[in-house]
Amino acid sequence: MKELYFDSVVIGGGAAGMASALELDKAGLSTAILEREECLGGILGQCIHNGFGLIEFNEELSGPEFAEKVEERLAATGVRAFTGLTVMELQLASELKTLYCYSGQHGVLRINAKLVVLAMGCRERNRGNIRIPGDRPAGVYTAGLAQRLVNIEGYIPGKDVVIIGSGDIGLIMARRMSWVGCKVHAVVEILPYPSGLTRNIVQCLNDFDIPLYLSHLTTRIIGRKRVEGVEITPIESGAIMTEKAFVIPCDTVLLSVGLVPENELSKMAGVEINPMTNGPFADSMLMTNIPGVFACGNVLHVHDLVDYVVEEARRAGIYAASWLKGNSPKAEARVKTGANVRYTAPSRVDPDKNNKLYLRSLIVKNDAQLEVRINNRLVKSIKKTHIQPSEMLTVDLGPKELESVKDSPDPVVEIAIS
Amino acid sequence: MSEELICITCPIGCHLSIERLPEGKLAVSGNRCPRGIKYANEELLNPKRVVSATAAIDYSGIEHEESLAEIARIPVRTDAAYPKEGVNEVLAAIYALKVKLPIKRGTILLADFKGSGVNVIAARSLGLEALA
Known part of the structure; x- marks a missing residue:
C-alpha cells in the first residue's frame, strides 16, 4: 500500500475544502485535498445560475465561474489535490490521523496527517426520507440530480414536471426546466410559507406563471411504470383535508425537500453530531470533539450562500493551522439556543477573540429582535427588519461583549429571537 | 386597476401596489424604502x-x-x-x-x-x- 504524509488533509474539494486548504497552505503546512469527483468545485459545477460571489468576489457569477476562480487561487499554491479519490475510513484517535483511501489512479492509499478538515458537504433528502406513499415508478428525481442531468450530462428527465418542496434548488430547477422547454405544473410546499428565497419565488415561479401550493401535502405518487401524476391534499388548521385531495398529471417529479450534511465518515470515526444540524458539534475554533479534526461548510451545517461557506472554511483553515502551533482557547463558553433559534454554529465561543456565529431562526417575522444573554444578562441586541428560516443570520461576538463569561465557572451564552 | 409586485431588492419582500398614471409614470405604494419604487419602475417599464x-x-x-x-x-x-x-x-x-x-x-x-x-x-x- 502506498503511504503518504501531509501536515493537513482536507476531505472534499468543493468551495469549503478549497477555501480551507488555501489558508492551511498560507500558514506553511503541507496540504492535500481529497476529492471523490473527477474535478474540484463540488456542487458549484452544476449550479449554472447567477448570484454567486457578491461577497467573495464583488461580482455576480454563476457557480462554475465561482469554482474556477477559487481553483485558480489554489493552482498558485503548493496544495496537492487528489481527484477521483474516495476516503473509505478515518482513524482519528491518535495524534497522527490516518485515512484509508481508494482511487483508480493510485489504488489503495494510506494518507497520514497531523490534522484533518472535514469538508464533505451535504446531500439531498429523497423520497424515502419524507415517506411519500404511492407507486414507485420511474420519473422521480431529487432536484439536484435533475440539475446535474440537465446542466452537465445533457439529459432532460421529463416533459411535464411537478416539484415537491419549495427549497431554492427546486425553485431554480423550475426555471431551468421551463427554459429547456418543459412545462412545470406546480410547486407543492407542506409549510404555510416557501422554504426558498423570495427572489427565487419571483424570478423562477412568477415569471413562468407556475402555481405554488402552500400548506399542501403530497399524499401519493401515481403511475405503474412512469409517473402519471401526484395527488395533493390541502392542510387546513393542521388537518389533512382528505376530501379536498386532487391529482396533478405529470410525468416527472422533482424533490426539493432539504439537505443533510454528509457525515457517514465522521460518525464512523467517532465525531459527535449535533441532532439539530446533522453536522458535528464545533467549538470556537471549528474543531469537533476529536482534537485535530475540524469541520466547515455544508458538512457542518447547511448554508444558503456559498460566500458564507467560503468565509467559514477560511476561518476553519486559519484555526486549524493555529491549533497545530499549540494555540487553543483559555476559556470557552457554550452557546445555548434560546427562543425561536433552531441552532447556532459553532456551538461554543471564545471570550478572548472575535467570534462569528451562524444561526437559523425557527420563525418568519418582520421587525424582530436578536438578543444575546450571558448567564441571563443581556449583552447584545440586534434589530432585524426581516427574518425567516431560509435566511441564515450572523452574529459577531467579541471580547468586549463576552467579558463577563470569565466571571463564572460554567458560563452560558444564550441567543434568542423575539 | 392596480398591479401587484413583490420587491426582491432585499429579503423583506415588500408587496407593492402600482398604479399606472396617464403620462406613463407609476405610482408605487406598499414599499418601505425608495428601492421599492426603483424596482417597480424597472420591473414594469423595462424588465430584464x-x-x-x-x-x-x-x-x-x-x-x-x-x-x-x-x-x-x-x-x-x-x-x-x-x-x-x-x-x-x-x-x-x-x-x-x-x-x-x-x-x-x-x-x-x-x-x-x-x-x-x-x-x-x-x-x-x-x-x-x-x-x-
Missing part, C-alpha cells in the same frame, strides 16, 4: 433578466479524456441582464450553438446579441489541460 443556460459541446474529431466524456454541456450566460421579452430568443440562440474545445471562461460566444450590447459568454473553461 440574466440568462443562464448550457450549450452543446462539439466533440466531433476530438479524442477527449475519459473525465470529459460525461460532460455533454458547457454552462453559458449573458454578461448583463437582457430584456425579459427577448429571453426566449437568447435561449434559442444558445441552444443552436456547438461550442468547440478548448475554451476559456469568459470567451464571448454570441457578441452584442441583436444589438443589445449584451454578450453570451462561456461560464467555465474546458479542455485546456488536454491541450497543454
